[in-house]
Amino acid sequence: MNAIRRNLVRIGFLAVFFAIISGGMAQENHVTVCGVLKDAKSGDKISFASITVPGTGIGTVSNSDGEFILKVNKSLDAEYFEVSHLGFATAKFKISELTGAQKIFFLEIQPVQLKEIPVKHSEEL
Numbered sequence: 001m002n003a004i005r006r007n008l009v010r011i012g013f014l015a016v017f018f019a020i021i022s023g024g025m026a027q028e029n030h031v032t033v034c035g036v037l038k039d040a041k042s043g044d045k046i047s048f049a050s051i052t053v054p055g056t057g058i059g060t061v062s063n064s065d066g067e068f069i070l071k072v073n074k075s076l077d078a079e080y081f082e083v084s085h086l087g088f089a090t091a092k093f094k095i096s097e098l099t100g101a102q103k104i105f106f107l108e109i110q111p112v113q114l115k116e117i118p119v120k121h122s123e124e125l
Helices: 002-028
Strands: 030-039 050-053 058-061 067-073 080-085 088-094 103-107
Touching: 030 080, 050 067, 058 067, 080 103, 088 103
Parallel strands: 030 103
Antiparallel strands: 030 067, 050 058, 050 080, 080 088
8 A cells, every 4th residue: 555655756746847848848939028018299198008929810909007928939040020000100020139137118009090980960860
């Protein structure tokens, strides 16, 4: 009975050990970009903007404080990511220059001109 317990404990330690090692190896295969999106003019945080790596299907959305974390597999050889939000110009940032500590990314305002829609009053209902 004691031998079985010892073997189970050993197997448990080995499982935890391999999980930690594989987790460490998996992190080495990714580049992580952390940042905050802000309006270039006012400095206000930009909530719920789309952050994507074009052509990969990888992306995320900034939270209500304009913060985001983007993880990109190194094997994709992605050079840049794009940030887009209604009312702002889409911006591209190089991934290789942005790893490490959290960065601040500024977006320029780009107004969207909407077409005029005529509204007519009709007596008939």
